[in-house]
Amino acid sequence: MINTTLxxxxxxxxxxMLHRVKKQNDLNHDKWIGVGGKFEPLESPEDCLLREVxxxxxxxxTRWRYRGIVTFVSGDQREYMHLFTADGFTGQLKDxxxxxxxxxxxxxxLELPMWEGDRIFLRxxxxxAPFFSLKLVYxxxxxxxxxxxxxxxxxxxxxxxxxxxxxxxxxxxxxxxxDGQSKAVPGLERxxxxxxxxPICPEQLGGLPTPRxxxxxxxxxxxxxxxxxxxxxxxxxxxxxxxxxxxxxCKKALLKERSPSCGHGEIYDGSFSGTLIPGSGVAAQWLExxxxxxxxxxxxxxxx
Numbered sequence: 006m007i008n009t010t011l012x013x014x015x016x017x018x019x020x021x022m023l024h025r026v027k028k029q030n031d032l033n034h035d036k037w038i039g040v041g042g043k044f045e046p047l048e049s050p051e052d053c054l055l056r057e058v059x060x061x062x063x064x065x066x067t068r069w070r071y072r073g074i075v076t077f078v079s080g081d082q083r084e085y086m087h088l089f090t091a092d093g094f095t096g097q098l099k100d101x102x103x104x105x106x107x108x109x110x111x112x113x114x115l116e117l118p119m120w121e122g123d124r125i126f127l128r129x130x131x132x133x134a135p136f137f138s139l140k141l142v143y144x145x146x147x148x149x150x151x152x153x154x155x156x157x158x159x160x161x162x163x164x165x166x167x168x169x170x171x172x173x174x175x176x177x178x179x180x181x182x183x184d185g186q187s188k189a190v191p192g193l194e195r196x197x198x199x200x201x202x203x204p205i206c207p208e209q210l211g212g213l214p215t216p217r218x219x220x221x222x223x224x225x226x227x228x229x230x231x232x233x234x235x236x237x238x239x240x241x242x243x244x245x246x247x248x249x250x251x252x253x254x255c256k257k258a259l260l261k262e263r264s265p266s267c268g269h270g271e272i273y274d275g276s277f278s279g280t281l282i283p284g285s286g287v288a289a290q291w292l293e294x295x296x297x298x299x300x301x302x303x304x305x306x307x308x309x
Contacts, residue, residue: 006185006215007082010053011041011075012089013130014064020111021062025104037109037117041086049212049241050087058091061101068093071249073137074204075126076179079144083180085209090130121148125158135253138174138204152178154202156194167201171250171258171292173267174204176302181206185216188261190302195309196259203253207266207288211242222265223275227287230277236287239266243291250297259308260289262301269299 014021023040025033042057044050050071058066069091077084098106109117111131115124122141129137139158142150151158155177175182178189196202209215218229220239227239243266250258260267268286273279285293293299300308 006180007084008044008050008053008209008214009041009084009086010044010050010057010089011039011086012054012058012066012069012091013039013127014058014062014066014091014094015111016092016108018111019108020114021098021106022109022114022117023061023101023104023106027102027104031103033120035118037114037119038123040106044212047212047238049245050089050210051245052212054087054089058094061103062096062106063099064094064096066091066094071136071252072130073126073134073139074174074179074206075122076138076140077122078140078142083185085181085215088126088130120146122151125151125153129153135169135201136203136249138177138179138202140179154197154204155189156197167197167199168257169203169253169255170196170200170308171203171205171246171255171260171297172196173259173261173264173302174206175261176259176305177202177204179204179206181209181215183208183215183217183219188302190305193305196305199309201253203249203255205246205249207239207242207246207286209242210245211238211240213238213242219277220265221273221275221277222284222286227265228275239287240291242266243288246288247291247295250292250295255297257298257300257308258289258292259300259302259305260286262303264289269293269301 075086140152175187220229266286266288269289272284274282
């Protein structure tokens, strides 16, 4: 599983776009895209964002927004792209060795050669959609399916006027669990009548890859089955989730039960034997300590 970032830097009604024309055998050859690239080890989405923008453009971001997660599926390949916009920066543009950088009017973008799925999330950005999860399935260069927040893409979907709800992305069918699988819950689409769903995966937001070794919480520490201490990544992920909750004004969270990150009231005991004990995961505990009401997936209907 690959994790990447993509950022659209804006000024005066324009986005800074990269025309990918310089590299040989470039999957994005001749297409116009934003700025970004692959995570380096232990990077959070923001770490990767700031580094990639600085390396590709020479600019240092001073203000940005985390807008959504785009899951790309093409054959056996999977990629999670963390999507950002930014409107504060310092420095001067430099030449990029991957293509030509150009400030372009937002209204012109859809006229340019680009991936079909990019047109969907550019529209979501233009409509100032709340944090979203978008799945794009490709067969070669052809977009064959698009799923927004667990539902088939609807270009007329309304985003405003609903209460924001944090939700573990795996419950919506996003393959972000430690084993690269999801835990989709049938019927969750009913929540969309009342809530704007904000999908999150604390482990990924903390910089851990997918798939990753299974981990369990022991006291204040989180250890993998092999004994590696991943507490710092779990805490970083919890802090990132709280930041999103505050940004979107979330008062409630629907989280994956028994998880060392998202579990609430009951988690595995750290022996990797399937034994449950009273307790909460790192992110769930952190969110609850800051006033959010936590629901597990077995109680999701209480949110209706």
